[in-house]
Amino acid sequence: MFGLTILGNNSAVPAFGRHPTSQAVSYEDQVFLVDCGEGTQLQLARYKIKRNKINHIFISHLHGDHYFGLIGLLTSLGLMGREHDLTVYGPSLLENIIMMQLEAAGTQLKFKLNFVKLTEGGMIFSGTKMEVLCFPVKHRIPCFGFVFREKKLPRKLLPEEAKRLEIPANFFHHLQLGEDYHSPGGILIKNERVTTANTPGRIYAYSADTIYDESLSSIFANANLLYHESTYLHEMEDRARERFHTTARQAAAIAAKSGVKKLLLGHFSSKYETLDPFLHEATAFFPNTDLAIEGVTYRII
Amino acid sequence: MFGLTILGNNSAVPAFGRHPTSQAVSYEDQVFLVDCGEGTQLQLARYKIKRNKINHIFISHLHGDHYFGLIGLLTSLGLMGREHDLTVYGPSLLENIIMMQLEAAGTQLKFKLNFVKLTEGGMIFSGTKMEVLCFPVKHRIPCFGFVFREKKLPRKLLPEEAKRLEIPANFFHHLQLGEDYHSPGGILIKNERVTTANTPGRIYAYSADTIYDESLSSIFANANLLYHESTYLHEMEDRARERFHTTARQAAAIAAKSGVKKLLLGHFSSKYETLDPFLHEATAFFPNTDLAIEGVTYRII
Numbered sequence: 001m002f003g004l005t006i007l008g009n010n011s012a013v014p015a016f017g018r019h020p021t022s023q024a025v026s027y028e029d030q031v032f033l034v035d036c037g038e039g040t041q042l043q044l045a046r047y048k049i050k051r052n053k054i055n056h057i058f059i060s061h062l063h064g065d066h067y068f069g070l071i072g073l074l075t076s077l078g079l080m081g082r083e084h085d086l087t088v089y090g091p092s093l094l095e096n097i098i099m100m101q102l103e104a105a106g107t108q109l110k111f112k113l114n115f116v117k118l119t120e121g122g123m124i125f126s127g128t129k130m131e132v133l134c135f136p137v138k139h140r141i142p143c144f145g146f147v148f149r150e151k152k153l154p155r156k157l158l159p160e161e162a163k164r165l166e167i168p169a170n171f172f173h174h175l176q177l178g179e180d181y182h183s184p185g186g187i188l189i190k191n192e193r194v195t196t197a198n199t200p201g202r203i204y205a206y207s208a209d210t211i212y213d214e215s216l217s218s219i220f221a222n223a224n225l226l227y228h229e230s231t232y233l234h235e236m237e238d239r240a241r242e243r244f245h246t247t248a249r250q251a252a253a254i255a256a257k258s259g260v261k262k263l264l265l266g267h268f269s270s271k272y273e274t275l276d277p278f279l280h281e282a283t284a285f286f287p288n289t290d291l292a293i294e295g296v297t298y299r300i301i
Numbered sequence: 302m303f304g305l306t307i308l309g310n311n312s313a314v315p316a317f318g319r320h321p322t323s324q325a326v327s328y329e330d331q332v333f334l335v336d337c338g339e340g341t342q343l344q345l346a347r348y349k350i351k352r353n354k355i356n357h358i359f360i361s362h363l364h365g366d367h368y369f370g371l372i373g374l375l376t377s378l379g380l381m382g383r384e385h386d387l388t389v390y391g392p393s394l395l396e397n398i399i400m401m402q403l404e405a406a407g408t409q410l411k412f413k414l415n416f417v418k419l420t421e422g423g424m425i426f427s428g429t430k431m432e433v434l435c436f437p438v439k440h441r442i443p444c445f446g447f448v449f450r451e452k453k454l455p456r457k458l459l460p461e462e463a464k465r466l467e468i469p470a471n472f473f474h475h476l477q478l479g480e481d482y483h484s485p486g487g488i489l490i491k492n493e494r495v496t497t498a499n500t501p502g503r504i505y506a507y508s509a510d511t512i513y514d515e516s517l518s519s520i521f522a523n524a525n526l527l528y529h530e531s532t533y534l535h536e537m538e539d540r541a542r543e544r545f546h547t548t549a550r551q552a553a554a555i556a557a558k559s560g561v562k563k564l565l566l567g568h569f570s571s572k573y574e575t576l577d578p579f580l581h582e583a584t585a586f587f588p589n590t591d592l593a594i595e596g597v598t599y600r601i602i
Contacts, residue, residue: 013377014343038373039340042315062405064376068369072339075365076314093405100401104363104394106442141407 002027002150002202002300004225006266007043009292011209011231011245012065014038015270019294020065023227024049025148025204026297027130033057034146034206040069041076047295051077052084056125058132059090060208061143067094071101078109087114089124089134091142118144127151135219137210139244145208147219150201154178155191162194204300205260209267211241212250220258225300227292228254229267233277236269248278252285266292303328303451303503303601305526307567308344310593312510312532312546313366315339316571320595321366324528325350326449326505327598328431334358335447335507341370342377348596352378353385357426359433360391361509362444368395372402379410388415390425390435392443419445428452436520438511440545446509448520451502455479456492463495505601506561510568512542513551521559526601528593529555530568534578537570549579553586562602567593 003026008019020037024044031053033040044051051073059067067090077086088094095115102109116124118134121144125132129151134144153176162172167181167189175181176198181189205223207216209231220226231245240247246254248265255263263286265278272278275291282289290298304327309320321338325345332354334341345352352374360368368391378387389395396416403410417425419435422445426433430452435445454477463473468482468490476482477499482490506524508517510532521527532546541548547555549566556564564587566579573579576592583590591599 013380014346038370039343042340045315062402064373064402064406068373068376068402069339072365072369075369079314091405093401097398097401097405100394100398101363101365101369104392104398104442105365141405 002204003297004204004227004264004300005047005049005297006292006294007040007047007049008037009266009268009294010065011229011267011269012063013270016273018268019043020068021267022069023206024054027148027150029053030055030127030130032130032132032148035060035066035208036068036070036073037065038068038072041073043294044073051080052082055084055086056132057086057088058134058146059088059094060145060206061139061141062091062093062097063141063209066209070094071098074098074102074109074113075105075107077111078107082109082111085112085114087116087125089116089118089132091144092117092119118142135216137208137216138213139209139211143208143210145210145216145219146206147223148204148206150203152198152201154198155195156198158194158196165189165194167194202300207246207251209244210246211244212246212254214254214257217254217258220254220260223258223260225262225264225298226255226258226260227264227266230265230278230282231267231269233272233281248281249285252282252289255286255289261288262298263289264292264298265289303505304598305505305528305565305601306348306350306598307593307595308341308348308350309338310567310569310595311366312530312568312570313364314571317574319569320344321369322568323370324507325355328449328451330354331356331428331431333431333433333449336361336367336509337369337371337374338366339369339373342374344595345374352381353383356385356387357433358387358389359435359447360389360395361446361507362440362442363392363394363398364442364510367510371395372399375399375403375410375414376406376408378412379408383410383412386413386415388417388426390417390419392445393418393420419443436517438509438517439514440510440512444509444511446511446517446520447507448524449505449507451504453499453502455499456496457499459495459497466490466495468495503601508547508552510545511547512545513547513555515555515558518555518559521555521561524559524561526563526565526599527556527559527561528565528567531566531579531583532568532570534573534582549582550586553583553590556587556590562589563599564590565593565599566590
C-alpha cells in the first residue's frame with residue numbers, strides 16, 4: 001500500500017480542532033513522516049501509526065506549525081527505548097535547535113540521529129523501492145517541498161514463462177531491466193517473450209508552504225497525488241501573495257497545469273471554521289479534488 | 302478566586318489521553334502559567350483559559366514534558382496580535398532555545414518578551430496581591446519549584462467604624478498596616494477599634510520534579526494546597542529514587558510533615574493506565590489528598 005495519512009491540516013495557530021501540519025506517507029511497511037507540527041506524537045498515537053516504523057522525517061521549513069512537535073517526538077522515541085537509526089531532513093538550523101534541547105534535558109538517545117541539511121533541490125533519499133526528492137519553493141523563509149517516487153524497473157517479469165524457457169533466476173533482474181537472454185546452448189530469447197512493460201512508479205508530491213508558482217508544475221507533473229497548500233480562499237488572494245501562500249483556486253490551477261491525477265487541499269488558515277468553500281472553489285477548476293481531513297488515509301493510485 | 306487548573310498531569314511520554322505538565326494558577330483576573338508541556342496551547346483553548354491573561358510563565362526545568370509547548374504558545378500569541386509584555390521565568394538555557402527558534406522562523410513578536418533566569422531560590426515576582434518564590438529541588442538537571450503567596454496586609458479594616466470616627470480615607474492603608482490614628486483634635490484612636498486581625502494569605506506550592514526530600518517541608522509549610530509530583534507508586538520506590546522522582550506515599554509523607562491543608566498528586570508515569578492506586582496509597586498517610594485531573598480547577602482555600 002502506498003498511502004498518505006493526514007495528521008494535521010491547519011496552518012499557524014491551531015483552531016476548530018484542527019492540528020498543525022504533519023503527514024505520514026506509508027509505503028508497504030515503511031512510514032515516512034512529512035513535517036511535524038506541535039502534537040504530532042499524539043496524533044500518531046490517535047491514528048495508530050507505529051512510531052517505530054518511522055525511519056525518515058522530512059521537515060519543509062522552520063515555521064513552528066511544521067516542526068514544533070519534532071523535539072517531543074524524538075524525546076519520546078528515546079524514552080521508549082528506540083535503538084535503530086533515524087534520519088531527519090530539514091533546513092540547516094534544525095540540527096542546532098534539536099541538539100540544544102536534547103543537551104539541555106541531559107538526554108542521551110540510544111539511537112543514532114542523523115541530520116541531512118536541505119540546501120538545494122535534488123534526490124535526498126533512495127531506498128530499494130522508493131526515492132525522495134526535495135525542491136525549493138518560494139516562501140517567507142527557506143522552504144522545501146518533497147516528491148515521493150516509487151521505483152520500478154522498466155519491465156515486469158513473466159516468471160512462469162521465464163522458468164519454462166529455463167532462464168536462470170539470477171538473470172531475472174537483467175530481464176526486468178530489458179535485456180535479452182542468451183542461453184549456454186547459443187539460443188537468443190528476446191526480452192519481450194518473458195516480460196511486459198511495467199506500469200510507471202506512482203508519485204506523491206507535497207508542495208509545502210509556497211506562493212502560487214506556475215514553475216512548480218514541471219515538478220508536480222504526472223503526480224498521482226498532489227497535496228498543495230491552500231491557506232486562503234480566492235477572496236484573500238492579495239493576502240495569500242503577501243504571506244507567500246496559495247489560494248484554493250490557485251492550487252486547482254497548478255494541479256490542472258501539472259496534469260496530476262488528484263489534488264488534496266490543506267494548510268487551511270485558522271480564519272476559516274468550515275472547509276467546504278475550499279472544496280467548492282477548487283473543484284470548479286480541477287474536479288478531482290479532496291480536502292485533506294485529519295485521520296483520513298488517501299491511497300496513492 | 303484563587304484557583305489551580307490542571308492542563309496536563311502526565312510525565313514524559315503522553316499516554317492514556319493524559320498530557321504533559323502544565324497548570325494555570327488563577328488569581329482574580331490574572332493567570333500565571335506553571336510549566337508548558339507540548340500541546341499546552343490546545344489545552345488552554347479546550348479549557349477556555351484566556352491566553353491573553355497570561356503575563357507570567359514559570360518553567361521549572363528543561364525536561365521536554367515541562368516546556369516543549371512554550372515555543373508554540375509564544376508563536377501563537379504573536380500571530381494573534383498580542384502587544385502587552387510577557388515574562389518567562391526559567392533555567393538559564395531557555396532564553397537561547399526560544400530565541401533561536403523565533404529567529405529561525407523569522408518571527409518578530411509585537412510584544413516584549415522578558416526572560417528571568419532562575420539560578421537560586423528567592424522571590425522572583427511581586428505584584429500587588431500575589432508574590433511568587435522559587436526554590437531549587439533535587440532532580441537530574443537543574444530544577445525549581447514555585448510558591449504562590451497571596452499578599453495580605455496585617456489588619457482588616459472595619460470601614461463603617463473608621464468612617465464613623467471620621468478617620469480620613471487616605472489613612473486607611475496605615476490602619477491596615479496596624480497603626481493607630483491621631484485626630485487633628487488630638488484624640489488617639491487605637492488601631493484595634495477600627496480593624497481586626499487579617500486572615501493569613503493563602504499559599505499554593507508546586508514541587509516540580511524532585512526526589513523525595515524532607516528538607517522541602519519548611520518551604521511547603523502551611524500551604525493551603527501542595528501539588529507534589531508522584532511519578533510512581535511505592536512498589537517502584539527504587540526506580541523513583543534512581544530517576545530523582547517521588548512516590549505517592551512519599552508525597553503524602555511530605556504533605557503530612559509540612560502541615561499543608563490539602564495535597565494534589567500529579568506527574569504520573571506513563572506506565573500507569575489507572576490512577577486510583579495513587580489516591581489509595583497517599584490517603585492512607587494523608588487523607589486530604591486528590592488526584593490532579595486535567596481540566597479540573599481546584600480552589601485554593
